[in-house]
Amino acid sequence: MKQLSLLFTFVIxxxxxxxxxxxxxxxxxxxxxxxxxxxxxEAAAAWSEITSGPAASIVTILExxxxxxxxxxxxxxxxxxxxxxxxKVSGSELPSDELQAFLLNRENDxxxxxxAYDFLVEIAPEDTSSLVPDMIDDPSxxxxxxxxxxxxxxxxSQLSTSDQxxxxxxxxxxxxxxxxxxxxxxxxxxxDLEKSVDLxxxxxxxxxxxxxxxxxxxxxxxFDHVYPPEENVDxxxxxxxxxxxxxxxxxxxxxxxYGMVDxxxxxxxxxxxxxxxxxxxxxxxEQEVELRLGCKNAWKIWLNGKLLFGRDEYHRGIRIDQYTLxxxxxxxRNTLLVKACQNEQEQDWTVxxxxxxxxxxxxxxxxxxxxxxPTPKPEEKARRRSAE
Amino acid sequence: xxxxxxxxxxxxxxxxxxxxxxxxxxxxxxGYAEEIKSLPKSLSNESISWKAALPxxxxxxxxxxxxxxxxxxxxxxxxxxxxxxxxxxxxxEPIWERxxxxxxxxxxxxxxxxxxxxxxxxxERVYALYSSNDLICVDLEGNLIWLRGLTLDYPNASNSLGxxxxxxxxxxxxxxxxxxxxxxxxxxxxxxxxxxxxxxxxPKAANWxxxxxxxxxxxxxxxxxxxxxxxxxxxxxxxxxFNFEKGASTVPSSVASGDRLYIPSNGLTVLTIADDGSxxxxxxxxxxxxxxTASPLVIDDTLYLLNNAGVLxxxxxxxxxxxxxxxxxxxxxxxxxxxxxxxxxxxxxxGIVQVVDxxxxxxxxxxxxxxxxxxxxxxxxxxxxxxxRSDSSLWKLSKR
Numbered sequence: 156m157k158q159l160s161l162l163f164t165f166v167i168x169x170x171x172x173x174x175x176x177x178x179x180x181x182x183x184x185x186x187x188x189x190x191x192x193x194x195x196x197e198a199a200a201a202w203s204e205i206t207s208g209p210a211a212s213i214v215t216i217l218e219x220x221x222x223x224x225x226x227x228x229x230x231x232x233x234x235x236x237x238x239x240x241x242x243k244v245s246g247s248e249l250p251s252d253e254l255q256a257f258l259l260n261r262e263n264d265x266x267x268x269x270x271a272y273d274f275l276v277e278i279a280p281e282d283t284s285s286l287v288p289d290m291i292d293d294p295s296x297x298x299x300x301x302x303x304x305x306x307x308x309x310x311x312s313q314l315s316t317s318d319q320x321x322x323x324x325x326x327x328x329x330x331x332x333x334x335x336x337x338x339x340x341x342x343x344x345x346x347d348l349e350k351s352v353d354l355x356x357x358x359x360x361x362x363x364x365x366x367x368x369x370x371x372x373x374x375x376x377x378f379d380h381v382y383p384p385e386e387n388v389d390x391x392x393x394x395x396x397x398x399x400x401x402x403x404x405x406x407x408x409x410x411x412x413y414g415m416v417d418x419x420x421x422x423x424x425x426x427x428x429x430x431x432x433x434x435x436x437x438x439x440x441e442q443e444v445e446l447r448l449g450c451k452n453a454w455k456i457w458l459n460g461k462l463l464f465g466r467d468e469y470h471r472g473i474r475i476d477q478y479t480l481x482x483x484x485x486x487x488r489n490t491l492l493v494k495a496c497q498n499e500q501e502q503d504w505t506v507x508x509x510x511x512x513x514x515x516x517x518x519x520x521x522x523x524x525x526x527x528x529p530t531p532k533p534e535e536k537a538r539r540r541s542a543e
Numbered sequence: 544x545x546x547x548x549x550x551x552x553x554x555x556x557x558x559x560x561x562x563x564x565x566x567x568x569x570x571x572x573x574g575y576a577e578e579i580k581s582l583p584k585s586l587s588n589e590s591i592s593w594k595a596a597l598p599x600x601x602x603x604x605x606x607x608x609x610x611x612x613x614x615x616x617x618x619x620x621x622x623x624x625x626x627x628x629x630x631x632x633x634x635x636e637p638i639w640e641r642x643x644x645x646x647x648x649x650x651x652x653x654x655x656x657x658x659x660x661x662x663x664x665x666x667e668r669v670y671a672l673y674s675s676n677d678l679i680c681v682d683l684e685g686n687l688i689w690l691r692g693l694t695l696d697y698p699n700a701s702n703s704l705g706x707x708x709x710x711x712x713x714x715x716x717x718x719x720x721x722x723x724x725x726x727x728x729x730x731x732x733x734x735x736x737x738x739x740x741x742x743x744x745x746p747k748a749a750n751w752x753x754x755x756x757x758x759x760x761x762x763x764x765x766x767x768x769x770x771x772x773x774x775x776x777x778x779x780x781x782x783x784x785f786n787f788e789k790g791a792s793t794v795p796s797s798v799a800s801g802d803r804l805y806i807p808s809n810g811l812t813v814l815t816i817a818d819d820g821s822x823x824x825x826x827x828x829x830x831x832x833x834x835x836t837a838s839p840l841v842i843d844d845t846l847y848l849l850n851n852a853g854v855l856x857x858x859x860x861x862x863x864x865x866x867x868x869x870x871x872x873x874x875x876x877x878x879x880x881x882x883x884x885x886x887x888x889x890x891x892x893x894g895i896v897q898v899v900d901x902x903x904x905x906x907x908x909x910x911x912x913x914x915x916x917x918x919x920x921x922x923x924x925x926x927x928x929x930x931x932r933s934d935s936s937l938w939k940l941s942k943r
Contacts, residue, residue, distance in 0.1 A: 190696050192738035195689035202687050225646040226692050229677075233641050233687050240639060266644065300620070333620055451703070464698070468724040471703035471749065474650055 174208050175215070181205045182219040185230040198230055205234045210242040213274070214253045220267040232270060239274060251279045258286070258298075265295035265518075272298060291330045296518045303331045307340060314347055321348050328357065332519035334475045355530045358475070359513040359521025360414025361434050361491070362531055365390055365404045368422045368430030371397040372496045377429035378453045378467045384431040385457070388492060397428055404433070408531040411511075413449075413475060418495060418508040425497060425508070432493045436514060437525040438484040444522045446491075449477040450510035453496040458482050459489055469498045470505045481517070564607040564923045564930075567661035567709035568878055571756040573798050574840040574921075579882035581927040583942040586898055586912035592928065592939040593635030599626055600934040601658035602707065602876070605923045606669060607632055607930070611683055612923075613669045614932055617657035622649045625657065627671050627681060632925065635939060639685035647675035647694025651705030654876075654919065656934070659707035660753075661921075663717065665734060670717050674706040678719065680737060689737035699726035707751040713763045713778035716740055720767055722750035729754070729767050731781055741781030746771045750793045757799030759784065760818035766804055768797050773806055775816065775823075785823050787814060795834040795878075800841035803860070807834045811848065811863070829863040832856060838878040840887065842901070847887060849875055855887075855899065857906060867905040871897055876919035888929055894918045896931065896940065914938060 184201035188194040205212065216235040220228055242249060257263055258271040275283040290302035306327035313320035321344065328340045337357060344350040355362055370382045383394050396402035409416055418430045446463070448456060451473040455465035463480050497508040514522045568574040583590055599618030606613045612632040618624045623645045629638040649657050651674055662671040668688055671679045676693035694701055702723040710719040716731040722745045731740040745767070752768040757775075764775045764784050768791050775784040791797070792807035799805075803826065804814045810830035814823040835851030845866065846858045853873025857866045872891050879889040885902040886909065894916045900909040916933040923930045929940040 188690070192689060192691055192733075192736055195737050196735070198690075199686075199688050206686070225644065225695065226690055229643045229646070229690055230687065233643060236640075236642060237685065237687075335620060466699055466725055467747075468703060471724065472650060472652065473703075477648075477650055477703065 174212070178205060178208060178212055178215055182216065182231070185234070186219065186223050186227045188224070188226050188230060202230060202234050206237040206241070208238060210238060210247050210249050211253075213238055214250055214257050214271075217257055217267040217271055218263070220264045222264075228266060235270065235274075239277075243278075249278045251275060251282070255279075255282070255286075261294055266297070268295045269297040272301070291326070294518060296332050299330060299518070300333055300336065303327050303333075303336050306330070307336065307343075310340075310343065314343070321350055324348070325350075328352065334358075334519075353530050354412040355414050356523065356527070357521060358414065359515045359523060361436070361512050361514065361524075362409050362414055363434060363528060364407045364409075364416055365433045366407045366416075366418060366421060366430060367394070367402055367404045367433075368418055369397045369402065369425050369428035370394075370430070371427070372429045372498065373427045375453070375467070375469075375496070375498055377427075378455075378465070378496050380429075382429065382431070384433070384492065385494070388433050388490065390433070407432075410531040410533045414511045414513060415509050416493075416511065418497070419506065424506055426501070427497065427499050428508070429494065429496045430508065432495070432510070434491050435524075436484065436489045436491060438486055438489055439525050440486050442484050442522070443517070444482060444484055444514050445517055446480040446482055446512060446514060447476040447478070448480065448493075448510060448512050449473045449475050450495060451507055452510070453498070454510060455494040456480065456512075457490075457492040459485065465494075467496075469496075470500060470507070473507070473509075473511075475511065475513075476519075562926045563609065563664070563666065564605070564925055565666065566606065566663040566711050567604055567753050568796075568798075568838065568880060568921060569924065571799060572709075572711055572753055572796065573755075573800060574838065574878055574880045575800075575842050575882075576924060577883050579924045579926055580884060581942065582882045582884050582886055582888070582924065582929065583927075583940065584884070584886055584898060584900065584909050586896055586910045586940060587943075588912070589943040590912060590940045592941045594939075595630060595635045595637070595937045597628070597932065597935055597937055598640075599624065599658065600656040601932060602655055602920045603658050603661040603709070603932075604921045605930045605932060605937065606662050606664050607923060607925045608664050608666055608669075608683060611638065612930060612937075613662060613664065613671075614937060615658040615660075615662055615671050615673065617645070617649070617673065622651070622657040625671075625673050625675070625677055625679075627662070627669065627679065627685075629683075629685060630937070632928070632930070632939065635937075641679075641681060641685055641687065643677060643679060643690075645673065645675035646677055646692035647673075648701045648703070649675050650703050655705040655707060657705070659705060661709040663710045663712050665712050668734065670710055670712070670734075672710050672719055674702075676700060676706070676721060678710075678732070678737065680734075688735070691732070691737050693721055697721070697726050697728065700728065701725070702749050704749065709753040711754045711756055711765065713756045713765050716778040718754050718765045718767075718778055720745065720750065720752070720754055720769075722746070722748070722769060724749055729776075729781070731778060740779065743776070743781050745769060748793065752791075752793060752796040755797045755799050755804070757804055757816065758802065759816045764816070766797055766799065768806065769793065772808065773797060773804065773814075785816060785821075787812075787823055792834070794836055795838040798839045798841055800860070805839050805841060805846060805860075807839065811839065811846075813860070813863070826861070827863045829858075832858065832863065832865075835875065837875050837889070840879045840881060842881055845901075847879060849879060849889065853891075855879075855906060857901075869899070869906050869908070871899070871908065872911070877921040880922050880924055882924050888922050888924070890914075890918045890920070890922055890931055892917060892919055894933065896922070896929070912940065
């Protein structure tokens with residue numbers, strides 16, 4: 156039986172180089188899928204070929220994920236998992252050493268590395284658990300999440316037995332990138348240990364703005380209407396607003412933990428209106444960041460005068476990081492303009508006229524303006540005065 | 544060539560067993576499958592043939608093809624991991640699983656989730672849609688056939704409360720309603736490639752209803768329901784056949800039976816569609832017969848409606864005249880289903896499966912079974928069995 160197994164391994168090893176060349180071609184088909192279903196047929200044929208391959212091809216598939224589109228990533232992920240599923244059933248030796256090496260190389264794609272971790276948890280759980288503590292500063296958010304979860308658990312266990320809990324939980328907070336974990340840690344620090352936590356800075360919310368409102372949004376037409384702030388932001392200008400009333404820019408600072416910019420505070424709850432919020436962000440160099448917005452009103456956003464995206468949905472919900480917009484900041488001053496439209500609905504859950512915006516990197520770590528001011532205190536909230 | 548196509552059609556038809564449950568609410572989305580028999584009247588803990596663990600949340604119903612059962616789920620932080628799972632429906636043993644990263648938005652109201660739409664099958668493949676607008680086709684063995692990321696293609700097509708409309712297959716087209724307040728559309732997709740066959744702009748309004756297939760003469764027509772009414776389209780082209788413009792609900796879906804369409808509109812409105820495709824004519828409307836979240840059910844000459852108070856009403860399909868009504872244990876998020884035997888099956892949000900015996904002058908609750916978990920989904924049926932899923936479990940219930 157052993158001889159048969161050796162023979163089988165020998166045959167596989169002979170055929171592997173040939174398969175490896177084919178594999179590269181097949182993976183190219185998965186990488187080539189495009190919008191609206193383009194390339195699906197070719198990808199399906201390639202997927203079928205790839206999944207007939209040996210376990211050794213799993214790491215090659217993970218390597219191919221680097222730089223691939225989200226759709227291609229899914230083609231590759233399902234192929235790798237199908238091979239793993241098949242090879243586990245057949246009892247083949249699985250490439251745990253190669254997977255571990257792939258996982259530990261932080262240059263590899265973050266999602267692919269988490270997949271390698273996920274596979275290792277399944278096939279070599281004891282070897283994998285020892286790797287977790289070192290993931291606390293990992294550039295892959297899901298891997299970092301695993302390590303943060305361990306630290307949170309450790310901090311919790313120390314709450315009643317050790318004075319190390321604050322140190323442990325602060326380390327967890329410093330490392331955390333996911334909103335739910337940050338909130339969990341902040342709650343423990345604040346409520347159990349009476350420590351202060353500056354959540355707006357932790358998240359990178361933009362807290363100080365200039366607001367102008369109300370412009371008209373009767374029949375929801377304000378969303379498409381171009382009001383003067385969209386053409387030029389002049390903080391000293393006065394414009395004709397809704398019903399012919401003069402409107403001017405006002406300074407506004409929020410002290411909300413989650414950076415909520417609430418138009419209802421300075422302007423009172425209004426219906427069928429449009430407002431604008433303007434702020435500046437100083438960047439210490441050209442850098443790729445993400446603008447992450449939450450808003451339950453119709454909204455548009457401009458960076459340095461360029462419209463990034465707009466969405467005309469009203470009162471279906473809001474959450475942190477509801478919309479993610481990858482952008483490039485230029486060195487120095489960057490301008491941000493947000494348009495928020497309130498509609499005609501009268502239900503009590505349609506009162507909100509607000510948004511929250513933060514700047515972070517692709518992992519969710521806050522990117523702060525070089526001239527960021529201290530987080531406003533509650534008494535500064537909703538200051539209403541002329542920008543002049 | 545023609546004989547080859549005929550042969551292919553025969554093979555396709557042959558692969559679909561009459562007792563399969565291929566989409567949300569079974570055949571043509573009606574909730575009623577007269578081919579399915581031997582369903583249990585009396586449910587108890589002894590009726591649980593098996594219970595399997597699921598890796599993530601879901602409101603979708605299981606889909607059944609032969610001995611295989613397919614169900615979707617979503618897991619992880621923000622439900623960004625999508626699952627298609629295949630089980631042996633007889634034993635409950637897992638057969639295969641495919642996982643994907645969501646490519647669209649996964650935000651949803653806490654009562655719903657990303658795996659809300661029920662997949663559809665043509666007997667050869669399974670087509671799974673998620674609230675993230677990921678649309679995935681696999682064959683019955685789990686081989687990936689095609690993928691679409693509809694939010695990648697149409698960036699404003701999403702609903703921050705979550706999408707829930709289930710796709711349906713008519714002829715050789717998969718029809719899905721991706722309807723919301725912003726980039727709202729319906730589309731027909733090629734079953735083999737996933738490419739658009741057609742795409743229609745739809746009313747800009749959130750809509751959780753599912754398309755329904757009805758017969759018009761010898762042809763199939765897909766009814767697309769929305770707040771504006773119901774648009775009937777040719778499944779292969781999206782060309783309009785009829786347009787009912789008196790408004791309709793955006794939660795419970797219409798049901799087709801014979802040449803009629805029962806629409807949750809101004810209470811309930813019943814239309815008949817002429818064979819020549821001319822505008823539909825209204826048979827009756829009853830404003831007091833207002834379905835709640837559950838979609839209506841038609842069995843033979845009776846219409847069953849479940850309102851938001853948990854009252855099940857049976858009415859004459861020709862006149863709307865009420866025959867009887869009983870109060871069930873609500874509230875309900877799922878819809879009722881039935882097979883050939885005179886029993887209606889519905890599960891309330893508390894996880895109580897209720898069997899209503901329809902054989903007498905009035906309906907009576909024949910039995911109940913507490914599954915002990917929150918259940919917001921619609922059951923699926925196959926010969927001799929009822930399949931129910933929660934956010935964490937999948938059950939097979941059958942006679943003992």
